[in-house]
Amino acid sequence: MNNLHVKILLQITLVLIAITTTPCKAMEQMGKNTGYPISAVPFTKVTLTDDFWAGRIETNRTVTIPFGFKKCEEEGRMRNFAKAGGLIEGRYEGQMPFDDTDVYKIIEGASYSLTIHPDKELEKYINDIIELIAAAQEYDGYLTTWKTIDPNTTPARWVRPGPRWYHLAASHELYNAGHMYEAAYAHYRATGKRNFLNIALKNADFIAETFGPGKKLDVPGHQIIETGLIKLYRATNNRKYLDLAKFFLDQRGNAAGHRLYGAYNQDHKPVIKQDEAVGHAVRAVYMYAAMTDIAGIMNDSAYRNAVEKIWDNMVSKKYYITGGIGARHEGEAFGENYELPNLTSYNETCAAIGNVYWNHRMFLLSGDAKYIDVLERTLYNGMISGVSLSGDLFFYPNCLESDGKYKFNRGSLTRQPWFDCSCCPSNIIRFLPSVPDYIYANRDDSLYVNLFIAGKADAEMDKTKVQISQKTAYPWDGKVVIKVDPQSSQKFAVNIRIPGWAVGKPVPSDLYHYLNVTNEKVTLKLNGESIDINMDKGFAVINRNWSQGDTIELNLPMPIRRVIANEKVKDDLNKTALVRGPIVYCAEWVDNDNKVLDMVIPDDAKFQAEYKKDLLNGVTIITGDVLDASGSKRKLTAIPYYAWSHRGPGEMAVWLPRKPVLSSAH
Ligand SMILES: [Zn+2]
Numbered sequence: 001m002n003n004l005h006v007k008i009l010l011q012i013t014l015v016l017i018a019i020t021t022t023p024c025k026a027m028e029q030m031g032k033n034t035g036y037p038i039s040a041v042p043f044t045k046v047t048l049t050d051d052f053w054a055g056r057i058e059t060n061r062t063v064t065i066p067f068g069f070k071k072c073e074e075e076g077r078m079r080n081f082a083k084a085g086g087l088i089e090g091r092y093e094g095q096m097p098f099d100d101t102d103v104y105k106i107i108e109g110a111s112y113s114l115t116i117h118p119d120k121e122l123e124k125y126i127n128d129i130i131e132l133i134a135a136a137q138e139y140d141g142y143l144t145t146w147k148t149i150d151p152n153t154t155p156a157r158w159v160r161p162g163p164r165w166y167h168l169a170a171s172h173e174l175y176n177a178g179h180m181y182e183a184a185y186a187h188y189r190a191t192g193k194r195n196f197l198n199i200a201l202k203n204a205d206f207i208a209e210t211f212g213p214g215k216k217l218d219v220p221g222h223q224i225i226e227t228g229l230i231k232l233y234r235a236t237n238n239r240k241y242l243d244l245a246k247f248f249l250d251q252r253g254n255a256a257g258h259r260l261y262g263a264y265n266q267d268h269k270p271v272i273k274q275d276e277a278v279g280h281a282v283r284a285v286y287m288y289a290a291m292t293d294i295a296g297i298m299n300d301s302a303y304r305n306a307v308e309k310i311w312d313n314m315v316s317k318k319y320y321i322t323g324g325i326g327a328r329h330e331g332e333a334f335g336e337n338y339e340l341p342n343l344t345s346y347n348e349t350c351a352a353i354g355n356v357y358w359n360h361r362m363f364l365l366s367g368d369a370k371y372i373d374v375l376e377r378t379l380y381n382g383m384i385s386g387v388s389l390s391g392d393l394f395f396y397p398n399c400l401e402s403d404g405k406y407k408f409n410r411g412s413l414t415r416q417p418w419f420d421c422s423c424c425p426s427n428i429i430r431f432l433p434s435v436p437d438y439i440y441a442n443r444d445d446s447l448y449v450n451l452f453i454a455g456k457a458d459a460e461m462d463k464t465k466v467q468i469s470q471k472t473a474y475p476w477d478g479k480v481v482i483k484v485d486p487q488s489s490q491k492f493a494v495n496i497r498i499p500g501w502a503v504g505k506p507v508p509s510d511l512y513h514y515l516n517v518t519n520e521k522v523t524l525k526l527n528g529e530s531i532d533i534n535m536d537k538g539f540a541v542i543n544r545n546w547s548q549g550d551t552i553e554l555n556l557p558m559p560i561r562r563v564i565a566n567e568k569v570k571d572d573l574n575k576t577a578l579v580r581g582p583i584v585y586c587a588e589w590v591d592n593d594n595k596v597l598d599m600v601i602p603d604d605a606k607f608q609a610e611y612k613k614d615l616l617n618g619v620t621i622i623t624g625d626v627l628d629a630s631g632s633k634r635k636l637t638a639i640p641y642y643a644w645s646h647r648g649p650g651e652m653a654v655w656l657p658r659k660p661v662l663s664s665a666h
Helices: 003-010 024-030 053-074 077-084 099-116 118-136 143-147 173-193 194-209 225-236 239-251 282-296 302-315 350-367 370-386 423-438
Strands: 047-049 399-401 438-443 446-449 455-461 465-472 479-486 489-499 513-514 523-526 541-546 549-556 561-563 575-580 582-586 609-614 618-630 633-640 651-653 655-658
Touching: 047 053, 047 423, 047 465, 053 077, 053 099, 053 423, 077 099, 077 118, 077 143, 099 118, 099 143, 099 239, 099 423, 118 194, 173 194, 173 225, 173 423, 194 225, 194 239, 225 239, 225 282, 225 549, 239 282, 282 302, 282 575, 302 350, 350 370, 350 423, 370 446, 370 582, 446 465, 465 489, 479 489, 489 549, 523 541, 541 549, 575 618
Parallel strands: 446 489
Antiparallel strands: 047 455, 399 651, 438 446, 455 465, 465 479, 479 549, 489 541, 513 561, 523 549, 561 575, 575 582, 575 655, 582 633, 582 651, 609 618, 618 633
């Protein structure tokens, strides 16, 4: 081991200096070349000034990214690359065949972070890791460290040792490749440097020589190489990568090419014939995201039909009110239709992240706000719950109820610093810096405002550049002031999403509805004057000649609402959940005399909302008089679901009964 590598292994603390910069050209160009009719305004063009997301992204930058790299050093993930490259001796360290991917995912998040906060030290650190990755790559492009170090041993009992591509259902070799492509693409976009991209391309070229018609016909056991290949296609315009992505998708469920893995891997029938969200939830949403890419880039209606049907099934029957997906611990999988338990709900953080990726693509394909409704619900609840406010404690599953006994978080009752399988922490790291990607989008002469987050963005319309800004205290307040500043006066449409939650539809299906519909209406003003709301696909469309300083004021009333689940959801029968705006609430033991599972929320209970600046980084809480199980009066304090489990383990519930045990017997 030379000095350089000793330095990498010892370097723990990263000093990150925040300075503003202009995004690199590579990123700008690739952001447009997506194959979708609608383009996201890239996060490099978006500046956040809000109290909710800007703080989370900053914590990700200053705490979670260095923490993740440190964990990867301590647990041997960096050493695995050095060993595979022959730089040091030793066995593979780690219990998973995909430990390489944690390094890739943290590089991805760190790269995106670099585009907003240039940091020479971090850039150098990443470059040193890329040198290790290059060393670990075999002469022909192959790269999976556990196989290269010793293919005759196995990191986990469920993976059989053997030569390359043996037991591909579990070996994760193509999964490792996919995360490498995603990271290399991010690094190239962020820095303009090709050192990581070249490793990825060499690997992808080798895989394209190995797999395809007339060659190996197997499919990856865990999807992600498909979206990764599509990103390489975007970076290079080389059609080979797109074709290989489609090949892997088309091969799924095709028994002529390989022994089918079954529904757990979404390999039970051809993807264009699939119409139900099944199997391992993370594998599933990564695949649906790739299918949506194919539908967009190749204008493939069979793929589009399939993802629309699967989406309908998921949102109508397999979707938690928190936006979580994947109900079962067993197999980390979607359950049967309406199988949505609370105490044992799984809802892997990675699945929530994958669901955001997928729904964003569905929006870019269709321009329909219902996909952003799903994205937003997941973002503010079941995704951000996955990381603590401090940035260094995580949920792998995100349950909707705790009895203080069932160790839901992979053997723990509360948030954990890391896991033997650390996919979720590293996924949080790669995902969070890209949150500003989801706020704005544009198409020809239409500008979309999808999410309400204070800050500003520069959008390039067909005929003019437009700066758009938002002032709002969302998600705690539904007033949003949007200023539209075109470079020169121009006619175009501003499409402002009117969230389903604000117009009586908490989700775009009949899976959940509100108990009480309030009379408070969404209102819209233009330059101080009330205007009629002209709706199209969930957006209020204002099509006019815009001039500098034009101001829109949107008001989304945020009364405390009660959600009722479809009666086919047995676990939520006769129960209600409290929500306010996009935020789902829960009652936690620490605010409620140590006990919440005996609580009853009668339909006539009155509630108040109050913003607490000093609680849990600033949250709006809900308080009111409720009952206990025997019908006696007691007080309820509810906090946002995402913020639970910061004050020790104990009882928590999102869904609570509407009637005391005694009276409900009648
Ligand atoms: Zn995970």
